[in-house]
Amino acid sequence: MVFPERFSDLPAATWPRLRALLDVPTQASETINMTIGEPRHAFPAFVGDILAANLSGFGKYPENYGTADLLGAIGGFLKRRYDLDVPNDCILALNGTREGLYNAAMALCREEKHGQPVILTPNPFYQVYAVAALSVGAEPVYVPATEDSGHLPDYHALPTDVLDRTAIAYACSPANPQGAVADADYWRALITLAEKHDFIIFADECYSEIYRDTPPPGALQIARAMGAHPERVVIFHSLSKRSNLPGLRSGFCAGGPQSMARLRSLRAFAGPPLPEPLQAVAAAAWADEDHVIANRALYQQKYEIADEVFGNIKGYRSPQAGFFLWLPVEDGEEAAVRLWQETGVRVLPGAYLSKDANGLNPGKHYIRVAMVAPEQEMQRGLTLIRSCLYG
Structure with missing residues (x-):
């Protein structure tokens, strides 16, 4: 074989x-x-009661993109945390962010961009970034995220021909494993670079709610403030770290209407939706900050x-x-x-x-x-x- x-x-x-x-x-x-x-x-004390109250939901197929309650709760979180107004059709509930980080490349990576497209990934990296790049036939380019670069990848240092071929750049902030945070200046510079070379930023923000004193800025938050192209950034979040619910397998992605329409279209064929009792738990978790x-x-x-x-x-x-x-x-x-x-x-x-x-x-x-x-x-x-x- x-x-x-x-x-x-x-x-x-x-x-x-x-x-x-x-x-x-x-x-x-x-x-x-x-x-x-x-x-x-x-994890939150309310999880068991909400799950028990929604057990009948296991008896039907779940909402494919997320229930209205879940999407509304996620939208509420984005408004509280980043002052973002994101409509429900620009949010997609995920079975954890790994699914989304992989399928987003499937849905959004160009088949050709000045030849074979490039997908940029920090190095060290969450392995799904590289696997996604290889799965779509792109060339993964591993960009060091070292002490010299503040433990964040310096995508600006790449040759122009690589940037011109770039279709997607993964960025993780707060960074796994180093714990570095991309500040507003970093995001503005990266978004400006993406605008110049016309690539999409996949912002993995799974650790965004665990920090010392100052909340890390969000990529979509900065992109909106800059007036960047509405499809320039897709963000990914999870309840695994925020709410200590790794076994719930619940996260979301959000972005521009065209990107999310393509991701929702792929979900209709290739992504299993979260069971509705678990969506009910997730909705309560996203709605609660205590x-x-x-x-x-x-x-x-x-x-x-x-x-x-x-x-x-x-x-x-x-x-x-x-x-x-x-x-x-x-x-x-x-x-x-x-x-x-x-x-x-x-x-x-x-x-x-x-x-x-x-x-x-x-x-x-x-x-x-x-x-x-x-x-x-x-x-x-x-x-x-x-x-x-x-x-």
């Missing part, structure tokens, strides 16, 4: 690779898993703990937002194995979130640490990391 050659460049799957790396014994009596960004704070404020306060305490533990470590960068630490080490794989064997703490080598480009892997000298565990467990894990790797 012959498979498409373009998939030979797929990034290695992160979690099987990590399991193989750490398939060695540990001398520790306790395991502390700090690898995956799976929130472990309590649980989000409480959740954010817990992460703010964790930032303080991390700063106390690592504040005097050379190269330590305190995250602006999100719930990951991007810690500098000599070699990420060696550090992860040593931590596991000596302390029982499991972390993710940064290279597993990055791709070799021009002979360099921007994640090689880092480990990613998820600060999702309860506070005492997280503090214990961070202290073990400090003593094991930094003395």
Whole structure:
């Protein structure tokens, strides 16, 4: 059997690779898993009651694009958070943002743009960006997001011929894994670049509600204020981090009317809608801010703990937002194995979130640490990391 050659460049799957790396014994009596960004704070107390009250909805096919209640609740969130007025037909409910980030490329990537189209992705990156690019036959271009660039990709540094071929640019803010935030100036500059070279920005804003003091600006918010082309930006949001509901698989995307019409058309054939009882839960979660404020306060305490533990470590960068630490080490794989064997703490080598480009892997000298565990467990894990790797 012959498979498409373009998939030979797929990034290695992160979690099987990590399991193989750490398939060695540990001398520790306790395991502390700090690898995956799976929130472990309590989800909203109202979830069970709303789900129970809507169980009959499992007996019918769900609304394909989102119920009116859910789309209205998402629109309310966008108005409160970004002062955006987004009509329901410019919002699409998703089974988590991974579905949307992938299918948006399917629906919106040009088949040709001065030859083979390009899709830009930060490096390190969420792997669905690269898989989406390869799936649509585009050339993925991995742009380093390193300390020198503020841990955000400098798309302006790319050659003009690459930018002219660019159909889509993925941008993640707050950034996974580094916790960097794209400020208003960054978004304005990127949107201006996209206007000049006529490409679409896919703004992955899944960590937008977990931050220190200042809410990160939104890409669609900035684009509207600039008067950019209405189809220039598509944003993606999720309840996984905002509401500690990763198992709900609920998110949304929003953008211009033509983009969303194409995405809705694809959904009619290729995307499974969220069951209506889950849509009812999602609507309540998007409409409520109290649980989000409480959740954010817990992460703010964790930032303080991390700063106390690592504040005097050379190269330590305190995250602006999100719930990951991007810690500098000599070699990420060696550090992860040593931590596991000596302390029982499991972390993710940064290279597993990055791709070799021009002979360099921007994640090689880092480990990613998820600060999702309860506070005492997280503090214990961070202290073990400090003593094991930094003395």
